[in-house]
Amino acid sequence: MVRLLVNDLNVSYEENLIVKDLNIHIPDKKITTIIGSNGCGKSTLLKAMTRIIPYRAGIIAFDGVRIEDEDTKSLAKKMAILPQITENAVGLTVGELVSYGRHPYQKGWGRLTQKDSEVIDWALEVTGTAAYKYQLIDTLSGGQRQRVWIAMSLAQETEMIFLDEPTTYLDIAHQLEILMLLQKLNKEQERTIVMVLHDINQAARFADYIIALKDGQVVKAGSVEEVIQREVLKEVFQIDAEIGRDIRTHKPMCISYDLLKGEECLNEKVTYSDTSVINART
Incomplete structure (x- = not known):
């Protein structure tokens, strides 16, 4: 089932066209990851789909309605976004920050209702942050x-959550913790998760569907098996990848790769190897 559809999308910053004639769909109740090299348009696409930035041409429709025609509060009840760089929350307690997720439901003076309080406590509990509520x-x-930021997104009670590089600046253990939490929310709460990831193997391990971008266009979109392939990664990241299998998930993974350089990319290679996790940042 598809609820979010993007057709012939063009997004630009001033005269610089970032996303070009892009067509994708987001599978409902699945985890979708968007991969690609730096500057390829991943974050721009995410911001356009959540109406943070306008787009020049094309259609972005949720449940058959263009997102620009949706009332802001109504749209905020359907989709939440956690940006790459979160706002400064100095001076706020955990509970206060999570309560901001209830804004789309508040009226009048914006006082929290009993329902709001219950949802906030639920979001804290689900994300394992209840013990920090007053910190x-x-x-x-x-x-x-x-x-905690994910808890705030959950407090919005949206069916779809967008995350822009949610593992940035975290060590490998905390990266895994966050991704496993998102996977749990998808499986147990049936939340549709859409996230930008840099790490190819993390994308492969946790995604049901992958969208690979290059220069603002889709190179390949499909299952992990369809996207994590040598030729796709060569075009997207300019690497010659050795594809193996994750012994835990049995999904494809990048176990080693060569960096292809310049016009003579077939002859000039710099080799990197890592049999565990490869973070392919180009």
Whole structure:
């Protein structure tokens, strides 16, 4: 089932066209990851789909309605976004920050209702942050803070959550913790998750559907099996990848790769190897 559809999308910053004639769909109740090299338009696409930035041409429709025709509060009840760089929350407690997720449901003076309080407590519990409810955000670790921001997104009670590089600046253990939390929310709460990831193997391990971008266009979109292929990664990242299998998930993974350089890319290679996790940042 498809609820979010993007057709012939063009997005630009001033005269610089970033996303070009792009066509994709987001599978409902699945985890979709968007991969590609730096500057390829991943974050721009995410911001356009969530109406953070306008687009020049094309259609973005949710449940058959163009997102620009949706009332802001109504749209905020359907989709939440966690940006790559979160706002400064200095001086706020965890509970106060998570309560901001209830804004689309508030009326009048914006006082929290009993329902709001129950949802906030539920979001804290699900993300494992209930113990921090009365602590200041700036006293928490990076992984703890990221879980609190996810709790705020959950408090919006949206069916779809967008995350722009949710593992950035986290160590490998906290990266795994966040991705496993998102996977749990997808499986147990049936939340549709759409996230930008840099790490190819993390994308392969946790995604049901992958969209690979290059220069603002789709190179390949499909299942992990369809996208994590040598030729696709060569075009997207300019690497010659050795594809193997994850012994835990049995999904394809990049176990080694050569960096292809310049016009003579077939002859000039710099080799990198890592049999565990390869973070392919180009």
